[in-house]
Amino acid sequence: xxxxxxxxxxxxxxxxxxxxxxxxxxxxxxxxxxxVDIGKSSVHNHLNTLVNREYLSKEGDEYHIGIxxxxxxxxxxxxxxxYDDARQEIDxxxxxxxxxxxxxxxxxxxxxxxxQTEGENAVELDTYEGKQVGLHCTGLGKAILAFRPRxxxxxxxxxxxxxxxxxxxITDRERFFDELDEIRSHKYAFDREERLTGLCCVAxxxxxxxxxxxxxxxxxxxxxxxxxxxxxxxxxxSVLGTANVIELKHNYS
Amino acid sequence: xxxxxxxxxxxxxxxxxxxxxxxxxxxxxxxxxxxVDIGKSSVHNHLNTLVNREYLSKEGDEYHIGIxxxxxxxxxxxxxxxYDDARQEIDxxxxxxxxxxxxxxxxxxxxxxxxQTEGENAVELDTYEGKQVGLHCTGLGKAILAFRPRxxxxxxxxxxxxxxxxxxxITDRERFFDELDEIRSHKYAFDREERLTGLCCVAxxxxxxxxxxxxxxxxxxxxxxxxxxxxxxxxxxSVLGTANVIELKHNYS
DNA sequence: ACCCAATATTCGGTTATCGCGAACGCCCCC
DNA sequence: GGGGGCGTTCGCGATAACCGAATATTGGGT
Numbered sequence: 001x002x003x004x005x006x007x008x009x010x011x012x013x014x015x016x017x018x019x020x021x022x023x024x025x026x027x028x029x030x031x032x033x034x035x036v037d038i039g040k041s042s043v044h045n046h047l048n049t050l051v052n053r054e055y056l057s058k059e060g061d062e063y064h065i066g067i068x069x070x071x072x073x074x075x076x077x078x079x080x081x082x083y084d085d086a087r088q089e090i091d092x093x094x095x096x097x098x099x100x101x102x103x104x105x106x107x108x109x110x111x112x113x114x115x116q117t118e119g120e121n122a123v124e125l126d127t128y129e130g131k132q133v134g135l136h137c138t139g140l141g142k143a144i145l146a147f148r149p150r151x152x153x154x155x156x157x158x159x160x161x162x163x164x165x166x167x168x169x170i171t172d173r174e175r176f177f178d179e180l181d182e183i184r185s186h187k188y189a190f191d192r193e194e195r196l197t198g199l200c201c202v203a204x205x206x207x208x209x210x211x212x213x214x215x216x217x218x219x220x221x222x223x224x225x226x227x228x229x230x231x232x233x234x235x236x237x238s239v240l241g242t243a244n245v246i247e248l249k250h251n252y253s
Numbered sequence: 254x255x256x257x258x259x260x261x262x263x264x265x266x267x268x269x270x271x272x273x274x275x276x277x278x279x280x281x282x283x284x285x286x287x288x289v290d291i292g293k294s295s296v297h298n299h300l301n302t303l304v305n306r307e308y309l310s311k312e313g314d315e316y317h318i319g320i321x322x323x324x325x326x327x328x329x330x331x332x333x334x335x336y337d338d339a340r341q342e343i344d345x346x347x348x349x350x351x352x353x354x355x356x357x358x359x360x361x362x363x364x365x366x367x368x369q370t371e372g373e374n375a376v377e378l379d380t381y382e383g384k385q386v387g388l389h390c391t392g393l394g395k396a397i398l399a400f401r402p403r404x405x406x407x408x409x410x411x412x413x414x415x416x417x418x419x420x421x422x423i424t425d426r427e428r429f430f431d432e433l434d435e436i437r438s439h440k441y442a443f444d445r446e447e448r449l450t451g452l453c454c455v456a457x458x459x460x461x462x463x464x465x466x467x468x469x470x471x472x473x474x475x476x477x478x479x480x481x482x483x484x485x486x487x488x489x490x491s492v493l494g495t496a497n498v499i500e501l502k503h504n505y506s
Numbered sequence: 507a508c509c510c511a512a513t514a515t516t517c518g519g520t521t522a523t524c525g526c527g528a529a530c531g532c533c534c535c536c
Numbered sequence: 537g538g539g540g541g542c543g544t545t546c547g548c549g550a551t552a553a554c555c556g557a558a559t560a561t562t563g564g565g566t
Contacts (some may be wrong), residue, residue: 003305004298004301004302004304004305005301005394005544005545005546006297006298006523006524006545006546007298007302007305008263008267008299008302008523008524009522009523009524009553010261010263010264010523010524010552010553010554011263011264011267011299011303012302013553014261014264015269015306015308018325022324022325022328027294027332028503028513028514029513029514029515030512030513035257038555039554039555039556040513040514040515040552040555041515041516041517041554041555041556042553042554042555044514044515044516045257045259045260045261045553045554046261046264046350048257048258048260048515049257049261049264049265049284050259050264051257051259052257053265053268054360054361055268057360061514061540061562064326064329064332065325065329065332066329066360067326067330067360067365067383068359068383068385069322069325069326069328069329069380069383070329070330070365070367070382070383071275071326071382071383071384072271072275072318072322072326072383073320073323073324073325073326073327073383074323074326074381074383075275075318075321075322075381075383076317076318076319076320076322076323077320077323078381079317079318082322091344101288105320107310107319107320108310112323113259114323124318127325128324128328128331129323129324129327129398130320130321130322130323130324130325130326130327130328131324132321132324162267178292194524245507258515258516258517259516259517259552259553261552262524262551262552262553263523263524263525263552263553266524266525269519269539280556281542281543282542282543282544283541283542283543291526291545292525292526292527293526293536293542293543294525294526294527294544294545294546295524295525295526296525297545298524298525299557314542435562
């Protein structure tokens with residue numbers, strides 16, 4: 001997390017370009033050149049170097065993210081502790097509930113969606129595998145933080161802040177810790193429009209033998225389509241059950 | 254596919270380092286330095302620049318592939334024509350057959366595994382999402398090539414060669430084209446230990462409205478566990494059925 | 507069919523910076 | 537407690553990354 005003493009600027013520039021290509025959903029030389037404030041010729045060299053290595057693809061005059069990143073990404077995901085143990089169970093959870101089921105882990109003080117499966121009636125969302133979100137504003141993130149030492153949570157909030165994404169996002173630190181206490185006692189967390197207006201979810205942590213969270217799972221659904229009973233009883237049951245199975249797999253095999 | 258006139262060497266070096274970190278499944282400075290033939294100090298600067306951008310992670314004295322690549326990889330996968338249409342059907346196929354079901358596309362004259370799901374009795378394999386393989390040596394690859402113009406296939410074979418991976422890999426070009434004819438007439442392909450000894454699979458192309466393949470799906474299983482009837486009749490039925498559903502989704506929605 | 511504008515691409519000179527090698531510091535293992 | 541193998545820091549010199557202008561290419565409008 002420490003700034004390198006001698007950063008390789010050229011590499012920084014290249015990844016900046018890659019990230020811009022993703023953000024813009026494909027872009028040409030001139031457009032990128034303006035954005036990164038590097039001359040067109042230089043941008044051109046970067047782009048072609050990356051195309052040559054197949055990390056970008058060139059489609060007409062637009063450059064796009066190449067499929068080679070998938071190999072690296074899937075590899076990184078497989079290296080995580082819980083992906084393999086959780087995957088099938090998430091599928092089942094989505095199947096049972098008909099909703100969108102998710103798996104999130106913490107990495108570098110951020111939440112990273114590792115996997116998601118859409119049930120029959122799943123909402124269409126802005127989440128995708130690999131997407132990073134602040135830990136303070138999702139049920140998943142709260143579930144993870146509830147099973148981390150307070151000082152670690154403080155440290156995460158200090159670094160990443162508590163930017164509100166909706167009117168419901170918790171921004172008061174003391175209230176946030178109260179909520180974590182609550183979550184710790186039930187072993188599941190609710191999210192009522194804290195990250196996205198209209199969206200609610202029920203999440204549960206996956207903890208290891210030392211009662212430290214290694215990730216969290218959730219079911220998400222539109223708030224206007226769900227009864228109180230389902231939200232406060234059925235879904236927590238399903239999510240807790242699934243979390244339990246994953247924990248068993250993870251800790252005793 | 255053309256060598257850039259003015260490659261950005263520093264970027265090349267960085268990606269070489271990244272690829273070595275993946276190959277070695279995590280590595281330290283010295284080990285990498287020897288492999289890429291760049292001084293330790295320089296490798297160190299590259300590594301820390303990448304860690305800073307969270308594309309690598311540092312675990313003790315070992316550097317590892319970072320989860321950030323997953324965002325780029327998943328993004329690239331979602332941009333493909335058929336991933337979204339195929340995913341659920343592949344799941345069903347794995348469920349029905351109990352075996353390992355795969356989705357492959359062609360990119361840059363190579364086969365890229367986009368998705369795979371393990372059924373109940375699935376073999377453990379060396380494939381993972383994002384993995385690239387030669388198109389000539391898998392059932393999936395042959396299914397794709399069977400529905401491409403001959404000159405395009407020639408071009409692919411010229412570029413990527415026909416390196417044999419097992420004793421069964423087809424290396425004779427005329428025999429290969431005969432096989433493609435055969436595949437074209439049935440709309441499915443067999444692979445009997447052509448890529449991996451002991452492994453067989455049944456594959457079918459996904460074609461678009463112009464009868465050009467946009468990908469292929471398959472079921473893979475160990476050759477010693479399967480009866481002739483299942484291999485030559487049941488599995489082709491399932492695979493063809495699934496391919497058909499995917500084609501409908503893809504072409505008419 | 508033509509032209510014009512916008513974009514991608516090429517090329518040579520300049521200077522930032524990348525990589526080297528030596529020195530330092532650290533930790534583990536003998 | 538010492539030695540060998542690491543990772544890390546630092547300053548110098550050569551390299552190659554960047555810039556800007558010139559050239560090629562593409563597409564759209566009349």
